[in-house]
Amino acid sequence: MAHFAALVGLGSYLPPRRVTNEELATMFDTSAEWIATRTGIRARHWAAPGVATSDLAVEAGHRALKSANLPLEPGAVDAVVLATTTPDHPCPATAPQVAARLGLGTVAAYDIAAVCSGFVYALATASAQITAGQARRVLVIGAETYSTILNPADRTTSVIFGDGAGAVVLRAVPDADRPGVILGVDLGSDGSRQDLITIPAGGSRERSTPGEPDPQDRYFTMQGKKVFAEAVNRMGESATALLDRVGWPAGSVDHLVGHQANIRILKALAQRLGLPEERAVVNVDRVGNTSAASIPLALSDAVAAGTLPSGSRVLLTAFGGGLTWGAAALTWPDLSAA
Amino acid sequence: MSTQTQTLTDQLLKMMTVQYGAPEDITAGTSFDALDLDSLVIVEVAVALTGRYGVDVTEEELHEAGDIAGTVALLEAKGVRA
Incomplete structure (x- = not known):
């Protein structure tokens, strides 16, 4: 039987610290208005020291599973795919840790490294796992802590990037005309x-x-x-x-x-x-x-x-x-x- | 000036004033540097020209072209016809 991958859950998480352009204007040689007119950005969130990408990913993943009415237990999903530029460590990948902390058991879990395109790459990969019959449900997360890699001497990048995480759940469905496919x-x-x-x-x-x-x-x-x-x-x-x-x-x-x-x-x-x-x-x-x-x-x-x-x-x-x-x-x- | 060059010039003058905030009284010979546009505008114009005329136009090429007349010549050299 053919399978199609449908989006059935969505969740997100932002770390609490909100950093405004006005605050950045006190740290860099720039103005709040300059940032706003060049980028459209007025505020971003930065994770507190000690908070890593997996911490944000776990929160967003939890919320997406809740949105899909899935429990935090083994068998809830068959795979966890995490898109990130800022993994917790160069090795190993961050996804297995996120899967374990969410209580999802010993499922397939891997990171996708495609920088800002990572979520679409992860969605494509997860969708393909479902249509290939390798998985029935997949948790797809995009999570980043760019505040850990920004150069404090480079105002052009420091004012642009924020931290956060978002996640979706994909599920196998039998028909292509169903919303979410x-x-x-x-x-x-x-x-x-x-x-x-x-x-x-x-x-x-x-x-x-x-x-x-x-x-x-x-x-x-x-x-x-x-x-x-x-x-x-x-x-x-x-x-x-x-x-x-x-x-x-x-x-x-x-x-x-x-x-x-x-x-x-x-x-x-x-x-x-x-x-x-x-x-x-x-x-x-x-x-x-x-x-x-x-x-x-x-x-x-x-x-x-x-x-x-x-x-x-x-x-x-x-x-x-x-x-x-x-x-x-x-x-x-x-x-x-x- | 050929009709074709005139048409392209008019299209670009309109684009610069209506869409990118250049002053109404600019001419084909007004230097881009004199327009006091923010640094991203020339990039936006390059991208808009790429989309509109279906040829690759870069920010560097527009800086080299210097003004609308130069940009029209650049587009024509890339085979653009109004």
């Missing part, structure tokens, strides 16, 4: 431009340079303007290819849920796809760029605000380091976010 995905990458978004040190390439690495190379770096253009161009191409495959005219998309990097990217993307700006779901103003967590956080916000009704056509699209990008299409299910 992942109707299609599109993934891509361009490793020739890996230098645009990178943490230069800390990996096996570090040994290629003699001596101790520059401490600055332990931090996240991004070439913002080049990334802006690549993001709009790649997300535009990917979304267009997916819409064509799914058979949705671009104008029929009700909600464009793009990676929340910068409001001006979201607007440019809506324009590229020929959609009115108001169809773009926006919460970057409140949470900043939370990388792999951004799409489920934006979905949770929209559900909580009542602006994402069941039956509406939703297009997810993301872009990140790698370079990587991806898109997914689904009709929104009837669920309440936790």
